[in-house]
């Protein structure tokens with residue numbers, strides 16, 4: 069059979085043009101959504117009396133057959149048929165004859181492809197919210213198991229103040245919580261049906277867009293037909309949300325990579341998530357977080373790519389917009405891979421509490437607290453800062469830590485010191501002193517875990 073749009077043409081399409089313009093090699097991913105959209109569309113055509121009931125039945129049965137054949141891998145999609153929409157329509161016509169040609173009544177590929185993209189992303193958003201909450205569950209599990217594990221907290225990657233490992237992990241739970249919110253919010257824009265916009269201006273047939281929307285379970289229809297076929301904002305939003313998820317995953321990746329180095333030894337990733345070296349027998353490399361960190365680049369690239377495609381694009385549909393797909397599919401695949409691996413990797417990672425403790429015992433991350441001690445005794449904070457700075461310098465020169473100093477040594481720096489400082493300087497005291505909402509004190513972290521679990525139960 070010749071092209072579905074061949075009537076106006078006298079020459080065959082150039083072979084290279086055919087290959088260059090075809091999208092079937094990647095948009096075959098939309099087969100299920102395309103059939104769902106067509107089933108709803110033809111049902112609506114029947115309900116509005118635009119197509120007779122028996123044609124509607126024949127077309128629906130035909131579409132179901134096509135769906136089955138696609139699922140069984142029986143259909144060889146043809147580049148000559150350009151995209152998934154025309155491949156399916158052609159297969160339908162092969163299956164049920166010319167009546168199949170009635171399916172496209174009152175519809176254009178422009179509102180059709182936009183509909184498919186909405187249906188596709190709607191599913192993905194639900195899927196990614198699920199995957200993110202699994203990762204949150206894994207992080208919360210580790211947090212609960214580490215409510216008494218103290219680690220150095222860092223700023224500038226320099227030891228700053230001791231914190232609970234649970235507190236550190238719960239920071240990521242908050243980040244992924246925002247990612248879930250963002251996805252859920254983007255759902256509002258995905259939940260609008262473009263179908264019925266026609267090529268750009270609407271259609272001469274007395275269709276019922278709201279009915280189609282109801283059949284496809286969309287909350288609303290696009291207000292403006294031009295906007296309906298040219299809007300790709302909802303894909304940009306998804307790619308932006310995905311970029312932030314990858315940002316968060318790459319930050320966690322970086323920490324896990326650092327933490328599994330011999331220099332830190334804070335965690336050990338399970339063998340199942342690491343690989344070896346072909347030459348160095350001792351190696352155990354954290355490939356999964358490394359690759360997640362690396363793949364963040366392509367996800368950002370896909371976002372910038374689509375924004376650039378859309379920039380300055382005149383209304384309404386332009387073929388440029390076919391470029392919305394590969395990046396989106398790539399982002400979906402990249403995100404699926406990362407999130408699927410991350411939850412079990414976090415769950416199975418071994419936390420080296422002993423090494424973390426050693427690190428905390430061998431640093432000056434309790435210095436702020438001893439300055440606060442002097443402040444509580446009436447010294448202005450700036451002066452206390454100076455005094456403790458000098459004390460720390462003395463320790464460094466003496467190769468000691470604050471807890472190693474005798475009271476006499478302390479008193480050389482200020483007469484306000486007394487023997488209660490030894491209690492103040494203990495990592496447990498330092499951590500639990502930050503008993504402010506959202507702080508690292510263990511009662512606060514336990515409360516944060518409870519709140520996060522309650523949030524998670526709502527997702």
Ligand code: ARG
Nearest residue numbers: 091095151177178181389390
């Ligand atoms: N394959 C096309 C795309 O993905 C479908 C829409 C084509 N519409 C058109 N008028 N050529 O954008």
